């Protein structure tokens with residue numbers, strides 16, 4: 152089938168799939184970000200068990216394949232009487248893994264903060280929580296905009312995991328699989344999805360650059 | 371400048387008091403039986419060779435470093451060990467560092483208001499007004515809306531002093547505040563410090579600026595290898611150092 156034939160037959164499904172991919176991406180990344188910040192705070196905390204737990208989190212989720220995690224959530228967790236919707240399973244898999252990378256980027260950002268600034272914060276009486284929330288995390292975030300932008304794109308690509316489960320409405324990759332089992336979309340069906348992923352990634356990249364220029368810290 | 375307030379028994383309560391303080395870094399004995407009292411409004415200058423423990427001494431006073439033995443008291447109250455009480459104590463003892471250490475992601479004004487608003491819970495508007503007054507006092511009010519990297523070293527250090535003052539500290543510790551500055555900027559920072567001393571601020575200053583010590587200090591403390599070797603008025607210390615180590619040290623810095 153040609154692009155125009157595919158679009159006239161599946162156009163509205165592509166639109167729906169694009170929206171599903173965006174929604175999964177936005178939700179996964181937001182979750183990944185919150186978890187990533189929390190794990191990072193644990194990793195720099197003065198409480199040793201928290202530091203260890205944070206490190207373990209990163210080691211596990213940085214090194215586990217997304218598909219393996221998804222299979223675990225969908226097929227193994229029901230044996231523990233934990234049954235989540237396919238959407239929730241995809242969301243969890245596509246946020247726990249990027250959260251580990253998010254924490255790695257934030258740690259790299261933290262390492263650029265001069266120790267003296269943290270001492271200065273303590274010396275004016277800031278508590279650990281204040282030092283973290285007013286000095287450490289803000290500076291770390293502002294110096295990790297570009298890696299986090301890349302992580303957002305990577306998170307979007309990770310949501311293609313959704314094609315491995317019968318998710319409805321389908322995501323972009325799931326739709327390609329569906330088209331190819333019901334019609335002869337071939338490479339063209341994939342091409343359309345790929346262009347939609349690419350277009351989204353380009354926009355994300357541009358916005359990321361703009362934000363980075365605005366918030367980058369002069370040293 | 372010296373003006374100690376008597377307590378109920380008529381005795382003077384020093385703002386800062388160290389009793390038999392000991393500290394080790396592993397095998398290195400960095401502070402050896404340190405006894406020191408700094409009275410209200412007093413300016414005490416600490417000098418001594420590199421590695422003698424001057425910075426460590428400063429940092430133990432607001433517990434940036436722990437001590438192994440002895441006691442440190444602020445206005446007669448022992449330093450809290452940790453937690454919120456310790457943070458509150460730190461808010462009462464200012465610290466100015468060699469490397470300024472302004473928060474590089476915030477404006478000059480924010481640098482000065484952050485402590486008052488977040489630690490002392492002063493209303494924002496009030497904190498800003500006072501910050502502008504303090505910035506004017508140290509001569510950098512026109513820079514209030516810039517970020518630290520846009521200021522010269524001398525200006526940054528004056529902001530750091532304003533940031534300390536905004537907390538209304540009982541004393542300020544200065545650890546080589548001019549050592550990272552180009553020569554032409556040293557004067558502007560020292561003159562702010564001289565004014566502070568004149569207004570009765572209690573100050574403990576580690577410095578190699580001997581002229582400042584001569585003019586402003588009430589007392590000079592000479593440290594070597596972790597001990598206080600000599601303690602005297604600036605005049606007596608600089609013209610008649612008692613110990614050989616102090617003589618050697620003064621010779622070595624005068625030959626520069």
Ligand SMILES: Nc1ncnc2c1ncn2[C@@H]1O[C@H](COP(=O)(O)OP(=O)(O)OP(=O)(O)O)[C@@H](O)[C@H]1O
Pocket residue numbers: 395398400418419420421422423424425426427
């Ligand atoms: N965190 C640390 N761990 C181990 N040793 C340290 C530490 N900080 C300082 N020291 C050592 O303790 C000794 C005293 O250091 P300190 O910084 O107090 O000296 P100083 O008198 O301030 O010297 P300078 O004039 O060079 O600033 C030095 O030998 C130093 O190497």
Ligand SMILES: [Mg+2]
Pocket residue numbers: 424425426545546
């Ligand atoms: Mg030092």
